[in-house]
Amino acid sequence: MYSTLFAQQAATINPWELGIPILLGVVGYMLAAAAPERRQNIPAMVCLMGAIVAAWFAWWQLEGNVVEDVLFTSFAGLMVMAGCGMQVETRPVYSALWFALVILATCGLFLMQGAAFVSAATIIVYAGAIIVTFLFVIMLARQGGKSTYDVQLMQPMLAMASGGLLLAALVYAIQQPVPEASNAPAPSVNMSAPIPEDASTLASLGRSLFVDHLFAVELASVLLLVAIFGTLVIALQSREQAR
Amino acid sequence: MTPQLYNSLLISAVLFVLGTVGFLTRRNLIVMFLSAELMLQAVALNLIAFGRAHGNYHGQSFTIFVLTVAACEAGIALVLFLALYQRFNSLDVSVWHELGEVDVPGDEPEILAAQELAEVEVFPNYPELSPAGREPALSSDGTSFVKGPARKDIVKRG
Numbered sequence: 001m002y003s004t005l006f007a008q009q010a011a012t013i014n015p016w017e018l019g020i021p022i023l024l025g026v027v028g029y030m031l032a033a034a035a036p037e038r039r040q041n042i043p044a045m046v047c048l049m050g051a052i053v054a055a056w057f058a059w060w061q062l063e064g065n066v067v068e069d070v071l072f073t074s075f076a077g078l079m080v081m082a083g084c085g086m087q088v089e090t091r092p093v094y095s096a097l098w099f100a101l102v103i104l105a106t107c108g109l110f111l112m113q114g115a116a117f118v119s120a121a122t123i124i125v126y127a128g129a130i131i132v133t134f135l136f137v138i139m140l141a142r143q144g145g146k147s148t149y150d151v152q153l154m155q156p157m158l159a160m161a162s163g164g165l166l167l168a169a170l171v172y173a174i175q176q177p178v179p180e181a182s183n184a185p186a187p188s189v190n191m192s193a194p195i196p197e198d199a200s201t202l203a204s205l206g207r208s209l210f211v212d213h214l215f216a217v218e219l220a221s222v223l224l225l226v227a228i229f230g231t232l233v234i235a236l237q238s239r240e241q242a243r
Numbered sequence: 244m245t246p247q248l249y250n251s252l253l254i255s256a257v258l259f260v261l262g263t264v265g266f267l268t269r270r271n272l273i274v275m276f277l278s279a280e281l282m283l284q285a286v287a288l289n290l291i292a293f294g295r296a297h298g299n300y301h302g303q304s305f306t307i308f309v310l311t312v313a314a315c316e317a318g319i320a321l322v323l324f325l326a327l328y329q330r331f332n333s334l335d336v337s338v339w340h341e342l343g344e345v346d347v348p349g350d351e352p353e354i355l356a357a358q359e360l361a362e363v364e365v366f367p368n369y370p371e372l373s374p375a376g377r378e379p380a381l382s383s384d385g386t387s388f389v390k391g392p393a394r395k396d397i398v399k400r401g
Contacts, residue, residue, distance in 0.1 A: 061249050076250065080258070083261040106258075147334075
């Protein structure tokens with residue numbers, strides 16, 4: 001595997017192209033997440049924006065279809081910006097709202113890749129249920145003023161270094177040319193049941209779920225049931241202990 | 244590799260790294276959990292992009308399972324956070340720093356020092372966890388465990 005990867009490695013990857021967006025992003029994050037008395041918001045914003053723009057210039061590929069390109073790029077940009085905002089924000093309520101924005105942008109990307117049902121389900125489950133419960137918990141656990149643990153980060157230098165390395169490795173791996181699939185079997189369109197050509201997305205997805213992954217569906221339902229019981233047990237126990 | 248697949252992989256790599264960094268650095272339990280969810284979303288995006296590239300629905304099915312697991316996780320995590328909050332009135336993850344085996348010495352002195360500096364006034368009482376990892380003493384006839392007083396050999400830390 002490694003030998004094929006490195007044998008085919010074309011010298012197309014400029015280290016500056018790989019490094020500059022990541023460096024800018026790391027610097028921007030460090031500026032934004034520094035200790036509160038040394039925090040600099042404007043340079044941090046500039047650096048993060050510069051990282052996004054540099055990444056767009058260095059890494060992004062356009063498809064040629066204007067509408068799709070514009071939509072995809074804007075969803076992706078929105079997602080990355082909201083993700084940065086979530087990690088930089090010190091108030092947990094706003095973090096949760098940024099997270100909801102990330103989810104919405106991701107759902108836009110899902111929709112553009114022909115996953116309409118998954119997109120709607122994600123919006124309902126995440127933005128509708130999880131975020132609302134989170135806000136509920138945050139408001140239950142409300143503290144007077146800002147708490148130290150929201151402002152102080154744990155080992156930001158090490159985390160940023162490892163995050164930057166991880167991102168560099170991932171982008172490097174993604175930019176490698178795909179090895180020729182010489183003797184690999186052709187990807188099967190479906191494991192068992194053929195999908196009729198005129199079937200809608202939802203019908204095909206249902207067929208895939210309940211024909212190919214039936215056991216997993218049953219397993220998931222058991223998992224949900226166990227999770228409900230676990231939640232109830234923990235809640236009742238903690239209430240008894242608090243008494 | 245089509246540009247759309249390539250871009251999706253790229254964007255999900257960025258999202259995953261953002262989630263990782265948040266999980267490593269943030270100290271609020273809720274924000275840490277949201278960062279973990281961010282990583283799950285990145286994986287879901289990858290799955291959908293690959294499913295699209297292969298022209299089948301397995302990616303979308305997997306994403307639905309990811310969604311299911313995330314929902315279970317959220318329920319359990321939230322009720323745990325509430326229980327923890329009721330005990331110490333804080334959502335700080337380093338309050339639970341000492342959660343562990345009694346025999347293993349505590350590590351990361353700088354974190355402990357920083358915590359002592361920063362939060363002496365916020366948390367006047369440090370956590371007193373019941374120690375884990377020891378076998379409870381058996382009663383004399385060997386049929387049941389002794390509760391309470393037999394465990395006084397355990398030294399309270401901190």
